[in-house]
Amino acid sequence: RKNYFYPDLPKAYQISQYDLPLAEGGEIVITGDDGAPKRIRITRLHLEEDAGKLVHSAADGRLEGAERSFVDYNRGGVPLAEIVSEPDMSSPREAREYVQTLRRLVRYLGVSDGDMEKGSLRVDANISLKKVDGATGDLLFWGERSEVKNMNSLRAVERALAYEIERQRILMERGGTPERETRHWNDGAGVTTAMRSKEAANDYRYFPDPDLPPMLVTEAMEERERRALPEMPWKKAERFTEQYGLPAADVEVLVESLPLADYFEACVAAGASPLRASNWVRVEVFRVMNERKLPADAFPVAALSLGRLVAMVDEKKLSTTVAREVFDAMAGGKSLDEALKGAGAAQGGIASEALEGIIRAVVAQNPDVLDEIRSGKDGSGKKRKFLTGLVMKETRGQADGKQVQAILDSVLGELL
Known part of the structure; x- marks a missing residue:
């Protein structure tokens, strides 16, 4: 039991794995600020129970200026997976890419929809600055770390960390020392504000929960789950580059979600050339998805139909202009054959x-x-x-x- 008092935790303790987490010692590879691959070490992954959600009465749900705060306990007690990383990230951009890579991974695994706006994926970012001697480069001291909460988008992660770096830098240049505290990111104002002082591990008074029996995870269980894993997004990205000859920018978009990557491959399997299929998915498919706010796995045009349509363009049986008309008709519910007739586009094109x-x-x-x-x-x-x-x-x-x-x-x- 992890003991602390806060309004979102009425029983005053949180059940959390401590000595025996689910996993330890992994890594995620991102592109560093220098353009080279950079390994971000994973300390551990452990289960813990969720707390309630605080909702404040101020504008945009902000804490500042709120006369009242409410607590939504609907998610209280729901198990969540917390992933703790080592301090290997050196910039807000690297932190953003790390979170984006992690979000892509949990979506591929079906662990979560990774929707930061809905709270399915939440980020607590710890940040500290070090002061070095300008002449020798020797480390003078490390500043205390602050933990930033309430970042509900990738952009918010990058903006909040950039602000906090600047805030701590100015404070240290003026002779001050950052405090060990938890801070709240105000996305509208673009600032962080102090919430509470940050507890040390001893403050939580950890002790084993007497109500929970041990859970035995066997090697056979691990092996069964390992065999069921899908192709990882970074492996899929490598394969798309080698197998289909796609540019890196195309690959990054296509592998962002597993349903989208599968949709692209089904188009190619139906006869479309990889590069043209990629263009159609990234432009036309995305256009309809954004207009209707649809996820990739609910897209109305079957990949087989789009693949056949794109193949007709490849074979010069249809112009791109007419193909777009046919595509829009299919997005409206027509079959490929019906859409072709409606657009006046015979498969033979103009003789x-x-x-x-x-x-x-x-x-x-x-x-x-x-x-x-x-x-x-x-x-x-x-x-x-x-x-x-x-x-x-x-x-x-x-x-x-x-x-x-x-x-x-x-x-x-x-x-x-």
Whole structure:
């Protein structure tokens, strides 16, 4: 039992694993500030029971200026996993990436939805500064650490730590000493404020809970869980880079959630080229998800249908413009075949002979443009782009842009 008094803990003690945590000695690899891989050591992972949630009456639920505070005990006693890391992070950016990597991991494992706004993933950040001799670089002293709470987004983690670094730096430069305390992050004001002094381990008066029996975790149990683990996000990122040849920026987005990564791979399995499938998922799929506030596992367009649609674009059976119309129709509930018919997009696209006829008509209707091209006044290619645009307008975007350019070059080659 961990004994302390606070309004969110009415029984005045919290059940927590102490001597025998679930796990000890792991690591998470992030990208350090110098661009190189950096290992963040994990001290331990232990179970403890959650406390209540304090809600304050001031604007935006802030503690400052509140006349009353309320306590929501609905989550009290619910077990949570606390992950303690070593002080290996050197900047707010590294701390943010560490939390983001950890959030991605718990989502892959199905441990939590990792929603910081709802409190599913909470961060308590401990921070301290050291003072060194400017001439020799020798350590003069370590400042006391403060613990910052109430950071409910990745951005808030980075902002709160940046503020706290600056606050402690100014305090130390003025001859002051940071206090060992817990501080509250006010996201609206962009500042931290003192909540209470920070207890030392002895203050908690730890002792074994007499009401709880031992829990035996066998090697067989560990091995069973290890075999059930999914592919880890960093392993998936490596595979996506090697197997599909995707840029690092694409991979980072695609592996952020397991359902999204699976959706992308299903599109590729349905016939879409990896790079084009990645572009469609990151742009069009994300657009609809954001508009409707949908998670990836509730996206209305089946990956098989999107993969077939993107394959048609790859094979030049559809232009990108028409494919987007078809995609929007599928997002509205239509099947791929229904959406293709509704957009007037036959899978064969516009025949080359018909397209050549349209191009010749457009060129004939613009003799002044043809004359300028003949006289060599189209060094930048603007006139050709102008004609290409007219053709695309005439075909209502159903023609493939590269095919239009190729036939246009051929027609102009005859006339020049």
